Amino acid sequence: MINPLAKVASQLLKEPATLQFPEEREALEDNYRGVHKLDMKTCISCSACAKICPNDTITMVDTETDAGTKKMPEINLERCLFCALCEEVCPPKCLILTKDYSFEGYDRREFVRRPEELD
Numbered sequence: 001m002i003n004p005l006a007k008v009a010s011q012l013l014k015e016p017a018t019l020q021f022p023e024e025r026e027a028l029e030d031n032y033r034g035v036h037k038l039d040m041k042t043c044i045s046c047s048a049c050a051k052i053c054p055n056d057t058i059t060m061v062d063t064e065t066d067a068g069t070k071k072m073p074e075i076n077l078e079r080c081l082f083c084a085l086c087e088e089v090c091p092p093k094c095l096i097l098t099k100d101y102s103f104e105g106y107d108r109r110e111f112v113r114r115p116e117e118l119d
């Protein structure tokens with residue numbers, strides 16, 4: 001017969017099965033695809049990322065820059081498939097997918113990232 005107290009004691013001595021997020025983070029593969037990063041200084045407003053996106057995730061929006069108003073990608077992370085096609089087609093390679101997977105929010109609008117928030 002199993003001694004319940006011994007069973008509880010053995011469980012208490014075990015290492016935690018979960019990570020203490022956000023202080024501890026899971027190791028990710030090199031090819032992990034997370035939240036986008038945009039270099040606004042080198043974006044040429046070509047819209048290639050928006051045109052290739054298979055899920056209408058990217059909208060080109062007016063963005064204030066030092067050189068005046070330019071169209072740049074706004075990304076709705078809620079719709080994103082993290083397929084990286086936008087990264088592949090970007091001519092100056094100013095739009096990349098990072099290893100950042102920690103996006104959260106209480107409102108669906110919080111998943112829509114303006115160019116300035118991706119920079």
Ligand code: SF4
Binds near residue numbers: 053
């Ligand atoms: S990763 Fe894919 S789905 Fe997400 S914005 Fe880029 S092209 Fe669209």
Ligand code: SF4
Binds near residue numbers: 043046090092093
């Ligand atoms: S992020 Fe790249 S593909 Fe998208 S508009 Fe800018 S330069 Fe073109």
